[in-house]
Amino acid sequence: MAASRLKDFVKNGRKIYGAALNYKDPSGDTSKQIQEPVLFFKAPSDYITEGTPIEIPVGFTLVEELELGVIIGKTCKKVTESEALDYVGGYCIGLDMTAVNEMVKARSNNWPWTRCKSFDTSCPVSVFIPKEEIPDPNNVELWCTINGRLQQVGNTKDLVFSAAQLISFISQTHTLEPNDLILTGTPPTPGIVHSGDVIEGGIKEGITIKFIVN
Amino acid sequence: MTSLQLQNFVKHGKKIMAATTNYRSLLQVLNVPWPEKPTIFLKPTTSYITEGQAIEIPKGFSVNQEIELGVVIEKRCKDIDEREAMEHVGGYCVALDMTATCQMKEARSKGLPWLIGKGFDTACPVSRFISKDEIPDPNNLELWCCVNGKLEEEGNTKDFIFTIPYLISYISHFITLEPYDVLLTGTPGMSAVKPGDEITVFVL
Numbered sequence: 001m002a003a004s005r006l007k008d009f010v011k012n013g014r015k016i017y018g019a020a021l022n023y024k025d026p027s028g029d030t031s032k033q034i035q036e037p038v039l040f041f042k043a044p045s046d047y048i049t050e051g052t053p054i055e056i057p058v059g060f061t062l063v064e065e066l067e068l069g070v071i072i073g074k075t076c077k078k079v080t081e082s083e084a085l086d087y088v089g090g091y092c093i094g095l096d097m098t099a100v101n102e103m104v105k106a107r108s109n110n111w112p113w114t115r116c117k118s119f120d121t122s123c124p125v126s127v128f129i130p131k132e133e134i135p136d137p138n139n140v141e142l143w144c145t146i147n148g149r150l151q152q153v154g155n156t157k158d159l160v161f162s163a164a165q166l167i168s169f170i171s172q173t174h175t176l177e178p179n180d181l182i183l184t185g186t187p188p189t190p191g192i193v194h195s196g197d198v199i200e201g202g203i204k205e206g207i208t209i210k211f212i213v214n
Numbered sequence: 215m216t217s218l219q220l221q222n223f224v225k226h227g228k229k230i231m232a233a234t235t236n237y238r239s240l241l242q243v244l245n246v247p248w249p250e251k252p253t254i255f256l257k258p259t260t261s262y263i264t265e266g267q268a269i270e271i272p273k274g275f276s277v278n279q280e281i282e283l284g285v286v287i288e289k290r291c292k293d294i295d296e297r298e299a300m301e302h303v304g305g306y307c308v309a310l311d312m313t314a315t316c317q318m319k320e321a322r323s324k325g326l327p328w329l330i331g332k333g334f335d336t337a338c339p340v341s342r343f344i345s346k347d348e349i350p351d352p353n354n355l356e357l358w359c360c361v362n363g364k365l366e367e368e369g370n371t372k373d374f375i376f377t378i379p380y381l382i383s384y385i386s387h388f389i390t391l392e393p394y395d396v397l398l399t400g401t402p403g404m405s406a407v408k409p410g411d412e413i414t415v416f417v418l
Contacts, residue, residue: 014228014259020327040327041256044228045390057388077335107325112234112255112332119388120292173272173334175260 001073001178006089007128009071010049013179016042016123018067018096019166022185024158037161037169040113042096042183046123053214054097054193055121062193062213065096065186066144066152066201068137069125070163072180076171084167089178091129091137093202093209096183097122100192125181126202126209133206137163144201146191152201154187220304220394221343223286224264227394230257230338232282232311233381236400237373243403252376252384255328257311257398261338269312270336271409280311280401281359281415283352283371284340285378287395291386299379302391306344306352308415309398310359312337315406340396341415349417352378358416361407369402 005012020038024030048054056062073089102116134140137156144152156162161169166182176182193199193213202208219226234253235241241248263269271277288304311332318331349355355371376384381397391397407413 017329038326039329041258041329041333043231043256043389045392110322110325111253112328114231114255115388117327118256120390173330174258175335177260 001089006071006073006179009092009128009179009181010047010125013044013047013181014177015180016044016046016183017170017181018042018117018183019161019185022160023154023187024160026188033160037166039170040117042118042123046118046120048121048124050126050209050211052121053212054124055214056195057099057119060099060119061101063098063100063190064144064146064151064193064199065098065190066142067094067096067183067186068140068142068156069094070137070167070182070184071128072176072178072182073131075175075177076167077175079168079171081164081168084164085137087167087176088131088163090131091134092181093126093207094181094183095124095199095201095209095211096186097124098190124209124211126207129207141204142187142201143204144199146193146197146199151191152187152189156184158187159185220286220288223307223343223394223396224262224340227259227396228392229395230259230261230398231385231389231395232257232398233376233400236375237369237402238375239369239373239402249375252381254385255332257338258333260335261333263336263339265341267336269339272314272334275314275334276316277407278313278315278404279359279361279407279413280313280404281357281367282309282311282398282401283355283357283417284309285352285382285397285399286343287391287397288393290390290392291382292390294383294386296379296383299382302382303346303378304393305346306349307396308341308344308357308417309396310339310413310415311398311401312339313404356418357402360414361405361411366405367403371399373402374399
């Protein structure tokens with residue numbers, strides 16, 4: 001799909017994947033590192049773009065999780081790692097807003113993650129970033145501030161599973177389609193947000209996003 | 215939106231939401247307590263197939279079929295009351311919530327997401343769109359599922375723990391439901407299927 005149409009990925013997308021626990025421990029400790037991708041869904045109705053505030057559902061405690069998002073450009077199924085990036089149409093910066101109190105309940109009760117990861121305004125995203133603007137998705141410096149205070153810093157070279165590995169893994173059992181978004185994980189350390197907070201973040205010397213929490 | 219447009223819910227839908235453990239009879243079978251609130255998960259729209267297409271069991275997966283009544287949303291709804299929920303329903307479908315049992319067992323034992331167990335391609339076979347006129351009372355609907363001609367499960371939606379209006383209202387308080395969204399309302403039972411099996415479902 002042409003990049004010009006992929007810029008409407010928010011309007012046209014039917015799937016959003018998130019990769020959990022996907023940054024290496026900065027200390028180098030690998031004892032708790034995941035052995036295969038841990039993936040969850042967010043619903044397309046979770047999307048918001050800049051200018052729309054993040055809403056905290058009643059009773060939820062939210063953290064922001066700044067992530068590099070990969071947008072699929074061509075339908076793919078059962079692709080190898082070496083060909084996976086051929087199917088990428090572009091990128092975005094996203095916030096995987098997560099209800100941490102609901103996550104504790106979900107994990108302790110063996111419930112699905114839907115309620116903690118998928119709710120209205122839980123997927124704020126930047127504009128579409130054309131593929132050529134990120135020639136190497138494996139070396140992207142990310143940052144995030146809350147009210148101007150640095151909260152997260154990271155580089156996608158520290159991903160446990162790279163974008164190509166995630167695409168290949170998902171595509172073994174799920175057809176990936178143009179406009180699908182894969183959020184590739186969040187670097188240390190997400191912070192709790194409160195009403196009135198301003199979240200800013202993006203790629204170092206690159207695209208930035210700014211969202212207000214209502 | 216007319217019924218004619220809702221017939222294309224598979225093509226246009228962006229969300230499939232599903233309720234788990236929603237039949238009283240299943241609580242006894244699974245020996246689990248009465249749930250305080252619904253447990254909701256997502257299936258991707260790429261899991262849809264329609265009649266004539268085959269269910270594909272991914273390599274290494276063991277799969278169960280789970281017959282469910284599906285509700286097709288017609289009008290956008292957010293933060294709605296139970297009493298107005300059915301005004302937002304455009305029609306129904308019958309679905310199979312195909313479930314990969316080993317993957318689900320692993321996910322549930324480690325508190326991990328259900329995406330792999332519930333979301334593989336062909337994991338959501340659905341019937342044609344069924345209009346509201348064809349199912350005047352979704353709260354008293356018989357469901358049967360046969361595998362290779364043998365009755366494997368039967369149930370009635372009057373056995374629901376959480377009714378359709380309750381589910382719609384509950385979900386709409388944290389996720390906006392949109393036209394063409396489908397809500398799968400739970401299964402009265404499940405059974406394993408293997409390649410070559412033929413699954414037939416009936417509703418009355």
